[in-house]
Amino acid sequence: MANARIYQRPKNAMQSGRARTTGWVLDYEPAEAKKPDPLTGWAGSGDTRDQxxxxxxxxxxxxxxxxxxxxxxxxxxxxxxxxxLQAYADNFK
Structure with a gap:
């Protein structure tokens, strides 16, 4: 049986807007550990639900x-x- 996590995306700290933060996301938990590929060295696994x-x-x-x-x-x-909440005058207190 697959395990999943349901969550709501937080606001990105690098942006001022709140786009795409109202929806909910279902992500599957990894079923197996990632292993380095012998040819390229990239991490990967046979678990396609990770994508x-x-x-x-x-x-x-x-x-x-x-x-x-x-x-x-x-x-x-x-x-x-x-x-x-901050005011510019707070810098001079």
Whole structure:
């Protein structure tokens, strides 16, 4: 049986916008460890589910899909947004 993780993407720290942070993602956990390829040295494995990432509009849709397909899953809640309000005058206190 496959294990999966359902989570909501956090905001990218390198960008100011919040694009693509409202959807939910289902990622499969790796079934086997990655090994270096003897010819190229790149890390890889025979597990093709590692390349699969499914997107859903809501958490309920992702959970429904996982239960319908018989996938064991864990739900990771979205990180809480923390606003750090600062004023320019605070630099001179």
């Amino acid at each position: 699969l990432r499914l997107g859903f509009p809501t958490m309920e849709a992702a959970i429904d899909y996982a239960t319908r397909e018989g996938i064991a899953f864990t739900v990771t809640p979205a990180p809480e947004r923390k606003l750090k």
